[in-house]
Amino acid sequence: MHPGTGRGLQMLNMLKTKSIYILFVLLSSGFTMTSGAQAQNLTVAMATPMQVEGAGKSPMGWIDFCKSHAADCDVKPAKPTKVRLTAARLSELDGINRKVNAAIQPVTDQELYGVEEKWTYPVDKGDCEDYVLLKRRMLMDAGWPRQALLITVVRDLKGDGHAVLTVVTDRGDYALDNQAEDVKPWFDTGYTYIKRQSQVDPNVWVLLGDGIGPVGVAAAP
Template identity: 60%
Template sequence: MATTAAPILDEVKPPIGWIDFCPSHADDCDVAPLPAKKINLTLGAWSELVRVNQSVNAQIEQVEDIALYGVSEKWTYPDEGKGDCEDIALLKRRILMREGMPRQALLMTVVRDETGAGHAVLTVVTDRGDFVLDSKTSRILAWEATGYGFIKRQSQEHPNVWVKLGEPAPSTLIVAGH
């Protein structure tokens, strides 16, 4: 399993969903900056990522914000067992951090999916490149293998600082699996 790191371009504004999420989730947002860190992608770490991705995807019923809350966009934890893509990504991030993985390597990410629609995933930064935990699949893919257009994600140093992402290099060899 090997991939590359997503190219980081300029600093950009966080998504409005994240901005609205922060006042009621200080533990996630009101934090000190930390140096960038990667997860050492051992077999144990990979197994934990797969377990969390699959279990959260299976446990949370996917329901759009408009149906749940009557608004088009609301980032929150799916504590009632229902949520959409960003809620599911937030839960995966919280579980993995509670299990000891560094927050600097678990990054909320905004993409354009295969239909061109906005979508949120969790990017995991590892010593073998960046991988994506996605509510649409139980498979963990290298970021280049998702087919998504990567727009922006949290910086590794601080969750309230977001960065624009570049496209994968055309000559990138993608090898990913379970």
């Protein structure tokens, strides 16, 4: 073998190794930057909470509910909390939402009780607030904190008054809805959010950002 051939092969191998290393670094850097940007955007989108704009009036349905379910309303103020949303917990939300939706037949209060508005725990029939109350109780029985489970008044896609259960998590606010099987981030429902319970005290209600603009909507029952 020519004495220069060994040195040439050695240099060539070194260059190949260096080129591969540089290519690896470039690809790794590019991948990291792209993934980082995507992850940041996802985190920002998922972590967007509802905007609380001020104090609101308690719905008459809740006030009447408290008269017959005093133990559910006679609670001490508590520190706001966010549930750490894991895959298992999201699955639990989804399961309870689907279970209640399947078990309760939707009927109006007028049809069921002969009154315009009545909030109560349903047995086999009820309207939107009844679904919400049952889901809320089931989640609290399962160990979810009351401060993160908020009855929320909205306008649905038809513009009608409606209620969903808002769950406050470290990944944003989610909505459990009797008009949808999937548990969704609140802004994916397409609803106009009016007001909801305060995290501190369920007997105190707060206006939400969506409810400030439309005329008359903020005072919806």
